[in-house]
Amino acid sequence: DVKVTQSSRYLVKRTGEKVFLECVQDMDHENMFWYRQDPGLGLRLIYFSYDVKMKEKGDIPEGYSVSREKKERFSLILESASTNQTSMYLCASSLSGQYYEQYFGPGTRLTVT
Amino acid sequence: GQSLEQPSEVTAVEGAIVQINCTYQTSGFYGLSWYQQHDGGAPTFLSYNALDGLEETGRFSSFLSRSDSYGYLLLQELQMKDSASYFCAVRANNAGNMLTFGGGTRLMVKP
Numbered sequence: 001d002v003k004v005t006q007s008s009r010y011l012v013k014r015t016g017e018k019v020f021l022e023c024v025q026d027m028d029h030e031n032m033f034w035y036r037q038d039p040g041l042g043l044r045l046i047y048f049s050y051d052v053k054m055k056e057k058g059d060i061p062e063g064y065s066v067s068r069e070k071k072e073r074f075s076l077i078l079e080s081a082s083t084n085q086t087s088m089y090l091c092a093s094s095l096s097g098q099y100y101e102q103y104f105g106p107g108t109r110l111t112v113t
Numbered sequence: 114g115q116s117l118e119q120p121s122e123v124t125a126v127e128g129a130i131v132q133i134n135c136t137y138q139t140s141g142f143y144g145l146s147w148y149q150q151h152d153g154g155a156p157t158f159l160s161y162n163a164l165d166g167l168e169e170t171g172r173f174s175s176f177l178s179r180s181d182s183y184g185y186l187l188l189q190e191l192q193m194k195d196s197a198s199y200f201c202a203v204r205a206n207n208a209g210n211m212l213t214f215g216g217g218t219r220l221m222v223k224p
Contacts, residue, residue: 004155033211040121042200042214043156056209090155099212100146100204104155 003027004105006091012111019078021108023091029103030096032074034058034066037088037107049074050096081112115139115203117215124221125191133186133218135201143204145177145184146212151197159186159199188220196222 007022025032031050035043035058045058047066055066063085067075074093078085088109092102117137125131135145144163148156162168162177162184174187188195198219202212 035214040216042117042216043202044214045211048209048211058211059213092156099210100144100161100202101158102156102212104157106155 004091004093004103006089006105006108008108009106010109010111012113013078013081014113015082017078017081017112019081019110019112021076021078021089021091021110023074023076023093023105024072025074025091025093025103025105026072027093027103028071029093030071031094031099031102032068033092033094033102034064034074034076035090035092036060036085037090043090046076078110081110083112086110086112115205115207115213117201117203117213119199119201119215119218121216122219122221124223127191127193127222127224129191130187130189131191131220133188133199133201133220135184135186135215137182137184137201137203137215139182139203139205139207139213141206142179142182143206143210145175146202146204147175147186148200148202148214149197150200150217154197156200191222193222193224196220 049068091105147159150156160175
């Protein structure tokens with residue numbers, strides 16, 4: 001079974017803090033993704049990585065950065081958290097070329113106060 | 114860009130059949146995926162249609178009409194455990210082959 005794990009299920013941070021969200025997958029997938037999920041808006045892509053040290057911006061990259069130093073690990077960084085970044089963050093992975101079939105982690109619900 | 118429309122909520126009775134529609138606007142369309150997400154859970158992949166027609170997987174089927182920019186997910190013999198949110202997602206080359214998700218349809222199955 002594909003397993004995607006995320007470092008925290010719930011996280012509360014203060015405005016202006018630097019926040020790290022980590023994601024690990026154990027299926028040797030080339031592609032990894034970070035989404036945020038807000039009610040009624042579905043899942044919106046923040047960043048995507050197709051290989052180690054490679055990244056591409058998604059639809060809403062502003063205020064976020066990512067790091068992929070190892071194939072299995074993809075980190076999302078909020079440089080200076082703001083209240084409008086309060087959301088559910090979902091990590092996913094897929095095989096190269098199979099963007100349509102993604103495997104998701106359980107999500108991190110981040111609250112910024 | 115892409116836009117997808119799906120109903121926000123659908124209610125059906127246990128044992129019935131329900132159809133969740135998805136219409137999309139995009140260029141460079143490749144295919145349509147469907148995902149299921151239970152409350153508090155991770156989205157899980159259900160199906161992918163790249164060609165016109167119906168794909169069946171057990172109680173779930175997915176349909177695509179490329180000419181109508183339309184697809185649907187059909188759930189048969191509904192069970193209480195099918196209560197979840199269902200997302201359609203378009204894969205298109207004008208989005209770098211990434212998936213663009215719809216807002217989701219919340220399905221409530223009643224006894």
